[in-house]
Amino acid sequence: MHVLVVTAVAAERDAVLASAGATEPARDATGHSSPVRSPVRSPVRLPGSVWELHRAGPLDVLAAGVGPAAAAAATATAASTAARVRRPYDLVVSAGIGGGFPGVAAVGSVVVASSIVAADLGVRTADGYTDVAALGFGRVAHEPPPALARAAAEVAGAVLGPVLTVSTVTGTAERGAELAELHPGAAAEAMEGFGVAEAAAGLGVPVLEVRAISNAVGPRDRAAWRIPAALAALTDAFARATPALRRAVEQADGQTAAHAGADADETHETRGASCHG
Template identity: 45%
Template structure:
């Protein structure tokens, strides 16, 4: 099985490499931050490798994230049931209208949970945003809008879109470095999150 694991930054990629299992052929791609960079880099990697006769069987987005307080803890592994683009739609004065409701596609891509059945962690929706949630008020709004969401990151939906268009199964695995809304970096624990990411990749 050939697996493409897409990470936003080098530190995440190093944690994934540390958890590499010898039984699978695994490539790690550093795509850059945000859904657009993630989609473009993933699509190119899939196309380039298919052209060389080394097509991927599976695409995984892996990295650290923020969690909704009360739904997961620092250092937890989050396994996505769905990758949800939380900002794709219409911001009406009284509510957010997902793009699904206006007939221009969907802001949700289901994840292949068979790929992550051996991974231990918290399961639920993981939100993709182009901007990090920077206040407790905004975090509360997101938590209310998406009651099944357990965390937020910035690349999942982009990677999922590229995988879906290529007809490949997709999974998203994240590990918690901070709580959503908390911008005090001193309260974040990157080391715990990256260590958990290595463990999660070993279990994949």
């Protein structure tokens, strides 16, 4: 199994890497020690780019930057590079911390996306908000493989529900309520998932999104954020889920190979029959 995990910032990247073993203190964006520890891996610079891959077991992890555009660019660069060297990714995962919708995902919990939704990609008029899919200009949601998402959520003890991608983080109760109404059952919001999913879909690679909840969606209250706890939860989620993902991906690959073999046998028999007919 070869998996690309895309985070926004180094602290999230290091939390994922720490799931494979701990030997070196991680650093957050300010240079301070992170509450998790990450394994030492020599980073690999992606050709012609600013991004570095950090490798731990089956995971290649990179910090892409904040927002869907940066996430899409980094994901496309990493995945296309892997395909060129004949080691394509079996799975791409958007990962990090995020806001949880009250009553669905509590602070300190983990969410696995049942769908990855662009929550503010559209137009707003006096009549309300209309997304680009309704306008006929594209899509606003990606659905991870259901069995894979369920398996990851079950093993990680995570909430399974829609994760919203926003370009502006929610900071008021009114906006939080609006998003909850527009997207019933939404579990979390973050800023990169849809960009990662768009890039993965363009290359034909399945995608998941995993978010550890650091704060509630709603009024912006920095004092209530629990970032260290969320990063620790992210580490634990990957430590639990990675073996299950490996088994699920290998099983899917085996089924694909079996189908391909059956199709080849059928084609051979058909050709043989036509030659002797």
